Amino acid sequence: MMLELLAICFLFVVCHNDHVKFSVQALATPARSRKKSQQKRKTGGGGFAKKIVVDQKQQASHPIINDEADDMSKLAVSSLFSVCSHLQDPKLYQPRWADACKQSTTTEEGSISLATATRDVHRGQVLTLFPIHALGIRTERQVINSNMGSNKNENQQRSDDTEFVAYNHDEDEKLFKQDDRIELNIPLDEGQRAWSVIGKKKHNQLFSMVLPAKEVVPGWLGGRILKSADVEISNCITLPLPGAAPLCAIVATRDIKEGDEVIQGVQPQPNVLEELKGIVAKDYTRQISMLRLQIEMACEAASTSVSETKDNSSPEPLGPFHQINQQFPGLKRIHQDPDIYAIENFLTENECDGIIAKAAPHLQPCLVQNERNGKEEQDPVRTSMNANLPQVEVPTIMKKITDMACCNVKQLEILQVLRYKEGQEFKPHTDGFSGPFTACGFKQSTRLATIFCYLNDVVQGGSTYFPELELDIQPRKGTAVIHFPADVSLREDTRTLHQGTPAIDDKWMLTTWVWKTERIDDMFAERKLPSLSRDII
Secondary structure: OOOOOOOOOOOOEEEEOOEEEEOOOEOOOOEEEEOOOOOOOOOOOOOOEEEEEOOHHHEOOOOOOOOOOOHHHHHHHHHHHHHHHHHOOOOOOOOHHHOOEEEEEEOOOOOOEEEEEOOOEOOOOEEEEEOOOEEEEEEEEEEEEEOOOOOOOOEEEEEEEEEEEEEOHHHHHHHHOOOEEEEEEOOOOOOOHHHHHHHOOOOEEEEEEEOOOOOOEOOEOOOOEOEOOOOOOOOEEEEEOOOOOOOEEEEEOOOEOOOOEEOEOOOOOHHHHHHHHHHHHHHOHHHHHHHHHHHHHHHHHHHHHHHHHHOOOOOOOOOOOOOOOOOOOOEEEEEOOOOEEEEOOOOOHHHHHHHHHHHHHHOEEOEEEOOOOOOEEEOOOEOOEEEEEOHHHOHHHHHHHHHHHOOOHHHEOOEEEEEEOOOOOEEEEOOOOOOOEEEOOEEEEOEEEEEEEEOOOOOOEOOEEEOOOOEEEOOOOOOEEEEOOEOOOOOEOHHHOEEEOOEOOOEEEEEEEEEOOOOOOHHHOHHHOOOOOOOOO
């Protein structure tokens, strides 16, 4: 099974003079101002790399604060770099879905390599990812320069670039000062959070840098692949991951066989570029969604930090929330702000009946620990019966849940099967927690999404009611409901207060929750759950 996002530690940032320091790992982020080099820079360009040599004579001798790159943009760049840096740590994340080529030989310069495909790759599939060893924003501006030596004595305009760059000071300070770098201009999708805090500024250009002297990390070979303008030879391009920029991928522009040399080409026509983006977005929905969540968190933290600095008394609006697969068959939004979704026939009749048959012999009262005497007692809020359902006994259903919720199985709380008999209920409650919380096998995390499925039709009683929204959902066999008890910044959304009204007819449900991080407490390990039956659904 593919190793998904493990324990990516999101690091909040604070601004301190000319540098941004992270709470765990210090990253120096000097701002530097320099004139454009005589060699014309490419801007935009659909995300293509080019080798640059910095002319040290054209750099300012002291870092100059970029006044035109506002605090939010700076913090966003710093936060984004922190996330990207951790994603490139193989101990935390291994993008096996993007590890389809390897470095075979290296050129005399040592920066570009001959790469070959390690498996057959079809057009639109990802070969590898583009590493990010530094991340910055460049603000182009017009500077009025009085030409005192001119006979005309007129003010002349000249272009000037101001850059703000974040990089790992402890590890890469010496490498960053070297002339040999590879730079990549990164366009942002208008729909993603990064665009609203960086890209929509009129003169801002987001860019990343690769330091060729750094050790190659598997799955991050971009920037080191030979390039050719000959379309007959080239077989791939660099493409921003849809909705997850600044992360970029090397994507095949035609079928490549195992052992073939990988050669990067020039920018294709816009229609071809959009077609390839569409293929990548469709074929890698789950992988990109997980990465997009990390990117959104970074930008949200920057926005929150700046807003709190400006006005600590003004509460920030909630969001963004966990992203689910909007293309999942049958998904319908039944309430907006807060968003609540429903999927009819998410579970088949046989799946519903099979789950009930599995759980029925193992039902127990929903228990909670009495804080006064330490004894386990019937939950006064939820008076139903329940049984824990091991994931290995319902692999088909697990596939549906993870595909729809854009998560991995370790982010899911233990599956629960619930039965409400006449008079039993779940009193008004929310599923989220305000701030980091440790429970159910998760540490310093929170529930980002609630998923429950009705296992039988209920004619009378037992509806799911959201009083703040005046939304009443009557149970229907096979229907799934999804809502979001907290945003990705771990802030509870109290608008999702809901209840299971007293049952009249029997009501059966399957429920779970998506957490921000993975379940790591061994006490709650799936292997320790008792089997309900040998039947596999």
